[in-house]
Amino acid sequence: MLMNSPDASDSTGFPAGEVARMLDRLARLVLRLNTPGELSLTTASTLATLDRSGPCRLTDLAARQGVTQPAMTQLVSRLQESGLAERAADPQDRRVVLVRITAAGRAALAERRRARGERLAVLLTELDEAERAALTAALPAIDALTRLLPDDAPASPGVPVPEPSRH
Amino acid sequence: MLMNSPDASDSTGFPAGEVARMLDRLARLVLRLNTPGELSLTTASTLATLDRSGPCRLTDLAARQGVTQPAMTQLVSRLQESGLAERAADPQDRRVVLVRITAAGRAALAERRRARGERLAVLLTELDEAERAALTAALPAIDALTRLLPDDAPASPGVPVPEPSRH
């Protein structure tokens, strides 16, 4: 089932079609790992960015998550209503909104990670040792892969995203 | 950055929390790989199931995708409107709706796979050889992992899902 694809390899001699299909299935598994009431993927990802990189302009946040600015305005409003983040003013530029994670936000993020780690751990016990090892070995590659999308850089502290003029 | 997690291992000596976080980021990448107008993840996954396993009851389809029956009714209606699938009657039981992929559905699925494979291939060229190898090596494990969720079995032909009484 891994061998009969018509697109067995590209210029790099790599079965990109096969990988893409597998990643689709994996993404569905990740989505199905959500329990009702739990923070959604986008919500958690946004909170994680705020946790890692500190306060962030709303527009930058939107770019990093790969969503439009109106979508981020809404998301931030929901986060604010539930007390997980807050809006702050930028004294340098009164147009901007700096979004900041709250203590409750950090707690919610930690709890989500705990719960999902636990749920995933249960699934992982169903795999054999070699499969788990293969997954572990792939983590750095996955990490590298997820850093490739524009504006998704985890932003090392001190380098506040050099915004490369997107208009 | 892979070593400082507080949940470094569970009973299997495996950093499930770290893996869960990585999978979250990977899932967001997969979602961002979608271009506007393209088939969504659930839509594509449902069509893929129909393509693999042949006509299927609406309720079974819902269980396999891990969504509720009303959600599947809606999805099938959208698929039918766009001509990618169709409803058929079951002569044995006039309550059931058998959902069947159409030729157009197969074509749309193939086109989506082609386009996404291409997009992913571009990203993969940014990885080094060792990273690509690690990803390839992890594919069987990912395949095994995605088969673990209830009702998600790809249903080998001839065994029409023995529906294990879910009420």
Next chain:
DNA sequence: CAACTTATATCACCTCGTTATGTATCTGTC
């Protein structure tokens, strides 16, 4: 100061998911 440009908000709209409920059809029992 007028004219852009930029940052955010707001609006109308779509998709995709949920619960709760309705309707038609089967099934088992008296």
Next chain:
DNA sequence: GACAGATACATAACGAGGTGATATAAGTTG
């Protein structure tokens, strides 16, 4: 063989999360 309950699907009302188009306020620049 009719009635009670279970089952398969549809419908309705809603929320979250996304889109593009557009308004508003605040910097920036000639």
